[in-house]
Amino acid sequence: GRALLVLFLSALVSLLGGLIFGYELGIISGALLQLQIDFHLSCFKQEILVSALLIGALLASLVGGILIDRHGRRRAILVSNLVLLVGSLILTLARSFIGLVIGRVTVGFAISVSSMACCIYVSEMVAAHQRGLLVSLYEAGVTVGILLSYALNYIFADVDEGWRYMFGLAIAPTAMQFLSILFLPVNPVKLSSWDSDCQKGLIQLQNTEDRETAKRKPYKEKHYSFLDLFRTRDNMRRRTLVGLGLVLFQQFTGQPNVLGYASKIFHSVGFQSNSSAILASVGLGAIKVVATLVAMAFADKAGRRVLLMAGCVVMAISVTTIGLTSRIAPLAMARDCKAAADPNASHSLTQHPLMLVSSQPTVSPISPALGAVESQADHGFAATRSLTKVFASIQSKEVVPDSSLAQKRGLVGQSNKETVEGTGPPFSGVPWTGNIVLNWITLLSMMAFVSAFSIGFGPMTWLVLSEIYPAGIRGRAFAFCNSFNWAANLLISLSFLDLIDAIGFSWMFLLYGLMGVMAVTFIYLFVPETKGQSLEEIDQQFSRKR
Secondary structure, eight states: OHHHHHHHHHHHHHHHHHHHHHHHHHHHHHHHHHHHHHTTOOHHHHHHHHHHHHHHHHHHHHHHHHHHHHHOHHHHHHHHHHHHHHHHHHHHHOOSHHHHHHHHHHHHHHHHHHHHHHHHHHHHHSOHHHHHHHHHHHHHHHHHHHHHHHHHHHHTTTSTTHHHHHHHTTHHHHHHHHHHHHTSOOOGGGTTSSOSGGGGOSOOOSOHHHHHHHHHSOOOOOOOOGGGGGSSGGGHHHHHHHHHHHHHHHHHTTHHHHGGGHHHHHHHTTOOSTTHHHHHHHHHHHHHHHHHHHHHHHTTTTOHHHHHHHHHHHHHHHHHHHHHHHHHSOOOOOOHHHHHHOTTGGGHHHHSTTSOOOSSTTSOOOHHHHHHHHGGGGTOOTTHHHHHHHHHHHIIIIIGGGOHHHHHTTOOOOOHHHHHHHOOOSSTTSOTGGGHHHHHHHHHHHHHHHHHHHHTHHHHHHHHHHHHSOGGGHHHHHHHHHHHHHHHHHHHHHHHHHHHHHHOHHHHHHHHHHHHHHHHHHHHHHOOOOTTOOHHHHHHHHHSOO
8 A cells, every 4th residue: 555655646746747847838938928018028038038947947957966866856856846936936926027037047947956856756766667657757747737838828818917827826736746745755775875764664665575685785876976977987978878869869850949830830731710829739739748648658568769769760750741841832930039029010910921920029039048948848848939929819819809908918919800811821922722732741740740759759868867877876967968958959949040041941850850860870779778677777787888
């Protein structure tokens, strides 16, 4: 019964950790629409506000690993919960732009530490044959959290100062996670180590025979310095190569940017009304949840390597297909900030029929920075950028006719009729009927990409990272790789529009396809299979020279 309770609470901690992470990433897209008006935020200030979460997360990646290794995983999660509660309160009660930025940095720091500690804690807490399922549950929590944030964005879109409720509601799952982990023991690996609360005997995972064996032959934990990550000792350099390779290929296969154009692709296949763009984001979110559940089911059966390679192959084919179809029927790309900040933006629907832009100057002016932050939900689910446009268009379509709040906020855009009429052919200068088949192929390719990422790179990267390092340096190693993940993500997102200007949209996606092929080769050559093995067995497998 106690072992079952531990299993349930471990699953709950993993799910809630992911839920909080996804919620905090997704909620800014809707909150920003109100914050821009309430605080008179310029384009630059909106970029700062969205990037603040990223800055906090990067900071956590640099120092969080030391916290996790030195004070234990459980304590790190408890501390991150307390920091997150403080950050959420700062955001909820904020009266100035500086207050909002401090709150977002605090929240970013907390969710980054929590994400690392949760994956490591759960991987060490549960049996080998359940590890894939329970660590992948974190990724499922992320996708559910993002969908939840979309729903609450929609619910509070017409509420005065609704952003306070959006930020404040993060307190509930944070408090639940804090209470859940109080009833869990310290990681079994740590029983002879730093934390003392294991002595309280909350829940013993091992049976009598295991405990007797442990007394006779205690687990000898080696101690490592940070520089050991780059040395040949215990083959640590190869482990670092595997970890960095996975997080960098996770970004360089184009994941932060592909979904940024979801709404355009949905429009191109005939979903012409603005409200259908919400279907684009929520529909893709639902596909993501289902795909992550598939990954959870097969992580301990098919194995990590198989899912990673299968996902990479499908992703490479999908982005290559999008690249080829867009050569024939090009998507209109525009720099959102300029279009959104234009005082004459009320004409933007007819000028750029695929850009979901309303008359208010609040539509995602922050696509590079937001792209960087949003993708961390897989640690990345990149529909947030298009969703910012979606909520703007929904507000201009549904809120304007009879809402005094909308008038107060200056949402004086098109009516339903004007909005629909303003949506012309999907591609400028391209006949609508001639490309309908190609448009559907593009849409299906994007759905395949989302599914493949959620089965492969999405959950498996973090699962493998939580397994391949020795316990004594696992926190610092995970944090080191995570910092590269955030940095690469920021680089990809910031350079995307410039690269499109330089080489064109279709070549950009063909390049992502090439990176996908390279990723498959890397996984085949360097990433070992870890399913069904204890963390000690994985450590021994790596320690042997290969």
